[in-house]
Amino acid sequence: xxxxxRKVLVIEDDADVRDAIVEVLEDQRYGWIAATNGAEALDVLxxxxxxxxxxxxxxxxxxxGWQFRRAQLGDPRLAQVPVVVLSAHADVNEAxxxxxxxxxxxxxxxxxxLMKVVEEHCEPTAA
Amino acid sequence: xxxxTEAVQSLELxxxxxxxxxxxxxxxxxxxxxxxxxxxxxxxxxYDPAEIVGQHFSRFYLPEDVAAGRPERLLxxxxxxxxxxxEGWRVRKDGTRFWADIVITALKEDDGERVAGYLKxxxxxxxxxxxxxxxxxxxxxxxxxxxxxxxxxxxMLDPDGRVASxxxxxxRIKGYTPDEVIGRHFSSFYPPEDIAxxxxxxxxxxxxxxxxxxxEGWRVRKDGTRFWANVVITALRGDxxxxxxxxxxTRDMTSKRRATEELAARAxxxxxxxxxxxxxxxxxxxxxxxxRAVAAVTTTLEVDLSSLSxxxxxxxxLRAGQGWAPGDRGALRFVGSSPxxxxxxxxxxxxVTHLPSDPRFNDPALWGRGVVSTLTVPVxxxxxxxxxxxxxxxxxxxxxxxxxxxxMQAVANIVGAAVVRRQTELDRLEAERQARVxxxxxxxxxxxxxxxxxxxxxxxxxxxTPVAALMLKLAGLSKLVSDPSNERRLTQxxxxxxxxxxxxxxxxxxxxxxxxxxxxxxxxxxxxxxxACDLVALARDVVQxxxxxxxxxxxxxxxxxxxxxPGTWDRGRLLQILTNLVDNAIKYGxxxxxxxxxxxxxxxxxxxxxxxxxxxxxxxxxxxxxxFERASPxxxxxxxxxxxxxxxxxxLAHGGDITLTSAPGRGSTFELALPRxxxxxxxxx
Numbered sequence: 001x002x003x004x005x006r007k008v009l010v011i012e013d014d015a016d017v018r019d020a021i022v023e024v025l026e027d028q029r030y031g032w033i034a035a036t037n038g039a040e041a042l043d044v045l046x047x048x049x050x051x052x053x054x055x056x057x058x059x060x061x062x063x064x065g066w067q068f069r070r071a072q073l074g075d076p077r078l079a080q081v082p083v084v085v086l087s088a089h090a091d092v093n094e095a096x097x098x099x100x101x102x103x104x105x106x107x108x109x110x111x112x113x114l115m116k117v118v119e120e121h122c123e124p125t126a127a
Numbered sequence: 128x129x130x131x132t133e134a135v136q137s138l139e140l141x142x143x144x145x146x147x148x149x150x151x152x153x154x155x156x157x158x159x160x161x162x163x164x165x166x167x168x169x170x171x172x173x174y175d176p177a178e179i180v181g182q183h184f185s186r187f188y189l190p191e192d193v194a195a196g197r198p199e200r201l202l203x204x205x206x207x208x209x210x211x212x213x214e215g216w217r218v219r220k221d222g223t224r225f226w227a228d229i230v231i232t233a234l235k236e237d238d239g240e241r242v243a244g245y246l247k248x249x250x251x252x253x254x255x256x257x258x259x260x261x262x263x264x265x266x267x268x269x270x271x272x273x274x275x276x277x278x279x280x281x282x283m284l285d286p287d288g289r290v291a292s293x294x295x296x297x298x299r300i301k302g303y304t305p306d307e308v309i310g311r312h313f314s315s316f317y318p319p320e321d322i323a324x325x326x327x328x329x330x331x332x333x334x335x336x337x338x339x340x341x342x343e344g345w346r347v348r349k350d351g352t353r354f355w356a357n358v359v360i361t362a363l364r365g366d367x368x369x370x371x372x373x374x375x376x377t378r379d380m381t382s383k384r385r386a387t388e389e390l391a392a393r394a395x396x397x398x399x400x401x402x403x404x405x406x407x408x409x410x411x412x413x414x415x416x417x418x419r420a421v422a423a424v425t426t427t428l429e430v431d432l433s434s435l436s437x438x439x440x441x442x443x444x445l446r447a448g449q450g451w452a453p454g455d456r457g458a459l460r461f462v463g464s465s466p467x468x469x470x471x472x473x474x475x476x477x478x479v480t481h482l483p484s485d486p487r488f489n490d491p492a493l494w495g496r497g498v499v500s501t502l503t504v505p506v507x508x509x510x511x512x513x514x515x516x517x518x519x520x521x522x523x524x525x526x527x528x529x530x531x532x533x534x535m536q537a538v539a540n541i542v543g544a545a546v547v548r549r550q551t552e553l554d555r556l557e558a559e560r561q562a563r564v565x566x567x568x569x570x571x572x573x574x575x576x577x578x579x580x581x582x583x584x585x586x587x588x589x590x591x592t593p594v595a596a597l598m599l600k601l602a603g604l605s606k607l608v609s610d611p612s613n614e615r616r617l618t619q620x621x622x623x624x625x626x627x628x629x630x631x632x633x634x635x636x637x638x639x640x641x642x643x644x645x646x647x648x649x650x651x652x653x654x655x656x657x658x659a660c661d662l663v664a665l666a667r668d669v670v671q672x673x674x675x676x677x678x679x680x681x682x683x684x685x686x687x688x689x690x691x692x693p694g695t696w697d698r699g700r701l702l703q704i705l706t707n708l709v710d711n712a713i714k715y716g717x718x719x720x721x722x723x724x725x726x727x728x729x730x731x732x733x734x735x736x737x738x739x740x741x742x743x744x745x746x747x748x749x750x751x752x753x754x755f756e757r758a759s760p761x762x763x764x765x766x767x768x769x770x771x772x773x774x775x776x777x778x779l780a781h782g783g784d785i786t787l788t789s790a791p792g793r794g795s796t797f798e799l800a801l802p803r804x805x806x807x808x809x810x811x812x
Binding site: 013014015016017019020021023024027037061062088107108110111114 | 599
């Protein structure tokens, strides 16, 4: 697998939101992996190569966005993977800065912004 | 018997007589002519012997005496009786008069029978006469004065104490005429108790010892009535010091004494009023003020009964009083034509001097207690009508004075002021209470507005996430459609995506339905559609539907207990309740296994949803059933916080309930209990 084939990791507990993001990624031929919370994401990352970007929801059951981010930074293999924070909170900008994130997407997520963020960090898979 | 010749011839005597100047001594012959004339006669009458000897002695008399034959009558009397004495006016030579004391002695012949002549001795008593006349006139004036004095009884007592004289004042004050009283012992003017005590005799003894004694005390009139007397008894002694009797001056002080007593009574009443006024100001309990007021009436007016009667629906009822029977207070009513009711009706004092004979009144309450005189005054209240009636009632005919009426009105005014003060205080408290109620209502209204704002905000937030997801999905689809090169892919994904969008729309509809449930519950418009269903089967359906959720949370859910538990319930609502309970257990159970225990008896079906999660603190257990409440922080988990509230209301609508048993660290158990049949009065729809 070349670096160009790296996937987008979506960590989001709300099935509707997660499905919508995944569909858009699929339509634009990006590879993706999805997890419903931080713990599940760490599980997935154990087997998969590191993703090109992580779209991280903050409020999730079992392991939330902040806990995941700590675990990620503690893993040298994953620490350098850029994170984009997803949140409906008004202060998502501030949370992103605190977490040392590469960017943020305010919910409700606009398609254009989502694509721009993904394009910035990843390349679509070859058809 | 002195013979004239002897007398005249006695030279020695003659010489003596001739020298007497204080008395006119002269002799008359049988016919009354002057025979001899001494120096005293010359001095007294103004005649020389040569002028007068041989003249008739009648020239010494006033013409009217001469005309009346007085000189002859005196000579005749002297001839008959030997001598005669006379006092009267005589005339001097110069015509002036003098008051003369004369003695004419008949001088007899030797035979002792025939009158030889007369010897006349005359003394000038003019000065003495004038002094006596002055004294007599003075005494007469004094007597008249004393007799006419009306304001003082002035009378004399003899040394034994018997009445010797009596003036008009004595008659007026004591009622006896002089005929009735003169000779009577003065002790009859004293009351029996003083007589028994020996007071009359003691007063005379004191007057004898000290010359004068003064006393104030009760005395008795002829008709037996008493009067308050000021008495002065003076002992009267002659020049020789012998007791002649007593002068007694008595003054009727009854009205003065009454005035003094009235002054004292008024002062006492004012003192009582001042004390009552202070007490009324310092005492919040109105009954205490009323009790004190009636006590003041009883004590100050010295009456048998006092009353304070308050107007009630059943008439004027005794609210406070003294002298009444136990149990009268609060029970005794003044009905009919009562002086108490009269004072209330006319709003003015009512004074009755003799109740039994007064045709205006027939009051069994007063009449039955022997009341004769009664004084009632209205007690002003907060409104235009009197608050009550204050009464003073007495058995024996007690005359109530104008002062008594004023006193009663003053007491009534003090009580009235206390009543008004209390009413003002009650009004103030009521106004405060109403203001508090209004404040509470406003606070509740504001809280309701705030709650609605929170509700709207929560609802908006909850709806936004799924709508946003749907929008993103449709935007993706739209982008796909816009590129013709995607046609093959479009054919592939379009049906799946539309179906998913449809499901999402359905979930949104359900969410909106739950929100409407809240509104239905609030307004009491929630309706159940009952049908026969099996609780165990419903539980299985719910767990099946939540499979995705269970998988995500890596939570095992087991259903245990009865294989089947039929009842008559609203299937949709029951699914809603069970979904909420199981979903919560998965959500908040932190991945611990969830157990759904279904069991029941003939009457009641029960579902227990048990998780092994962190549990809920005791102080939070009641809150979780309220609207918008969650035991865990809002930021932690999604969900509207309406679920348990709605579920509990639905259970209650079924005639059942949802209860919680939990402890921190020991998990939570929510139990749904439902009656299995149709509750009486509720039809199956």
